[in-house]
Every structure is written in structure tokens, then in C-alpha cells.
Amino acid sequence: MATQRLHFDLDALKQFQEAEYSRNLVLKTAQMEIILTCWKPGHETPLHDHGISEGVALVIEGELFCQEVFPDGFTQQSQITTGEVIFTPKGVSHLLRNNSSQNAVTLNIYTPPLDANAKFLDLPYHNMIEIDPSFGQVLLDSSILQTLFHRA
Numbered sequence: 001m002a003t004q005r006l007h008f009d010l011d012a013l014k015q016f017q018e019a020e021y022s023r024n025l026v027l028k029t030a031q032m033e034i035i036l037t038c039w040k041p042g043h044e045t046p047l048h049d050h051g052i053s054e055g056v057a058l059v060i061e062g063e064l065f066c067q068e069v070f071p072d073g074f075t076q077q078s079q080i081t082t083g084e085v086i087f088t089p090k091g092v093s094h095l096l097r098n099n100s101s102q103n104a105v106t107l108n109i110y111t112p113p114l115d116a117n118a119k120f121l122d123l124p125y126h127n128m129i130e131i132d133p134s135f136g137q138v139l140l141d142s143s144i145l146q147t148l149f150h151r152a
């Protein structure tokens, strides 16, 4: 299968809501899901896991408070800031909160995509890019990810 080149307008995806953080779908395939998440001050998730998925969240703007709960009950708290990545293995629960006075933006990648088995608040996507379903397995060209990451 040939590599598909997709071009994303990150600024168009970066939309904030008043009531809660927004989840803006960048890309979803059978193997992965990429979401741009936008947080105003005070926005937070409930404590949740990602089911069978592993996830990373790259902070590309601002900072977030993160509380993680490991399967053995061990809990840790941290503040993550622009350029840092949170890795959430399967079995770890966490909550994220923008406890700063500035907006925050994270690029979240889950593999496999989040599913109904996760104890995840079932928030809708707020902003979607239409992907031709005939792509099947979409392979992101590394230059696209570098472009996204270098926006930090």
C-alpha cells in the first residue's frame, strides 16, 4: 500500500469551547486515533483509563496538571508543559486539568483507537476532517507529524 499524504490545518482544528475541553479529530484509522484537544483554564477530564489503548499526549501549547493512578494503586501528580509528552500505558488511569490561566492544546495519539471498553467520558468530536474511508490503513508521512510537532 502506498503512503498517503494528508495535509492538516492545525489552526482550523484548534477550536476552544466554553463548557468543556474540545476533542478535534485529526485522523482515525483501524489502528490509531489522533485528536487535538483544546483546554481553556479550568477544563478537566474525569479520572479515566483508555481501555485496551495506549496513548501519548504532546503538549503543544500551555501546561496541564496530570494525576496518574497505576494498577497497584500508586498515584503520582505532575505538571506537564509545552513540549512534554505524557505516555499512558494500558491499565493506567489519569485525569488532566488545565489549572493555569492560559489556554492549553495537546495532540493525543491512541493505539488502537479508544473504544467503548474504556472508562472514558464519551465526549463527541467537535471538529472533524473528512477522511476518505477507502484509505483503509492510512500511513502518516513522517514529515506531517514533524510539522505538527514543530508547531510547538
Ligand SMILES: [Fe+2]
Pocket (backbone or CB within 6 Å): 048, 049, 050, 055, 088, 094
Ligand atoms: Fe486520557
